[in-house]
Amino acid sequence: MLSITEENYIKALLKIGSQSEEKAAAGINELSAHLGVKPATATDMFKKLKEKKLVDYKKYGKISLTEEGRNKALSIVRKHRLWETFLFQKLGFTWDEVHEVAEQLEHIKSPKLVSKLEEYLDFPEFDPHGDPIPKANGEMVPLDKMVLSDLKPGDTCIVVAVKDTSILFLKYLEKLGVNIGTQIKVIEKVPFDSSLLLTIEDQEPRNVSIKFSESLFVRK
Incomplete structure (x- = not known):
């Protein structure tokens, strides 16, 4: 053990x-x-x-x-993301609060508990941050994604995952009204610093930094 x-x-x-x-x-x-x-x-x-x-x-x-090491690591990640999903969906934790608690819960050893947890959550494929949840056999649903900074003016996309899961960034996204599934349209890319002018859903256009756009996974 x-x-x-x-x-x-x-x-x-x-x-x-x-x-x-x-x-x-x-x-x-x-x-x-x-x-x-x-x-x-x-x-x-x-x-x-x-x-x-x-x-x-x-x-x-x-x-x-090694193959054994990878399987054990995937098992830990599986537990972590299932617990994050449980905390978010069932206990009302926000997506910037779930990571720290899941860090503690991921070390529980009971395979039966993890299996029952997955069943109780109706076999979710992604956690609150958009990361795929490994199945019991280690397989994960592939996620079609690219970083927001790779889009061109005129492109429309939806947010599918968060690359930067720090509390500060997640709180900032929440302030902007950005969640998994939020629609974003790129209006302009500023040549000077690669910042973007974009619209988030039906909000007024706003500028975001290159750091912001490199921290968000999207799908066209």
């Missing part, structure tokens, strides 16, 4: 590695920064995880999950 710390490490590797062109591979400095620990501390932990056959790791090389 894995400790909470070990679970957090393989989950971090799954998250960072999935953004790499290599197979779930990431460097120790990137991982330690994400986890908020010193590189030496992260190195020691990944050595332990290698002994448990959960990661492939060579000194000074990138770290990747």
